[in-house]
Amino acid sequence: MTTPHVPALRHSLAEDIYAFFIGCSLIVMGILCLHKAGLVTGGMAGVALLLSYLVPVSPGNLFTLINFPFLLFAIRAMGTGFAFRTMLASFGVTFAAGEMPLVMNLSYINPLFSALFSGTMIGLGILCLARHQAGVGGTGIICLWLQKARGINAGRVQITIDAVILSVSAFYLPLDKAALSALSAVATSGVLIAYHRPGRYIGH
Secondary structure, eight states: OOOOOOOOOOOOHHHHHHHHHHHHHHHHHHHHHHHHTOOOSSHHHHHHHHTTTTTTOHHHHHHHHHHHHHHHHHHHOOHHHHHHHHHHHHHHHHHHHHHHHOOOOOOOOOOHHHHHHHHHHHHHHHHHHHHTTTOOHHHHHHHHHHHHHOOOOOOHHHHHHHHHHHHHTTTTTTHHHHHHHHHHHHHHHHHHHHHSSSSSSSOO
16 A cells, blocks of 8 residues: 655745744754863864864854855855855854853753753754754755765764864863763764654655
8 A cells, every 4th residue: 555645845934933943042052051061062063162162252153153164155055045044044043142141041061961962952953954944054064965965864974074073172172071072973963863864854
């Protein structure tokens, strides 16, 4: 017996706006928890966190600054619609990072919990944005493009890129924090490997 065809459901503007709010908030929540625990992670969030320990600039602002070259790539490789949405998401992360300290104050978080929780939150945020045809910039654009153009799973590509970023961060972090940072990156990529693949979602 064949399975009846179910037409894809397009997201409304209100659904897109809400998804951007959720996605950006989850990513910023994850970044703040990692920063409090002195950890990094993979992707551009990890690069921004690592640089924030070396220069007096917030992770949110660094996240946007290093995203510009990747946004130019997105225009060419993924189209202006995707690039525009990704630009909005990138600025949304910066805005949320600036506003989050006004609504919550994190005084302590266990590093192990932070690695698992924060990595998962960042992965869910990226997934939420990807379901609504947007990325968060940086390496995420490369991963989504390879999955779209070559059929290579975005989560596996992200793990490979993360390995390079975390290898560099190991020179600047204590061994225990470098290991927990790697765990955080695995948690992020695990979300994408498990849930960002064809057949798992019909909305677009």
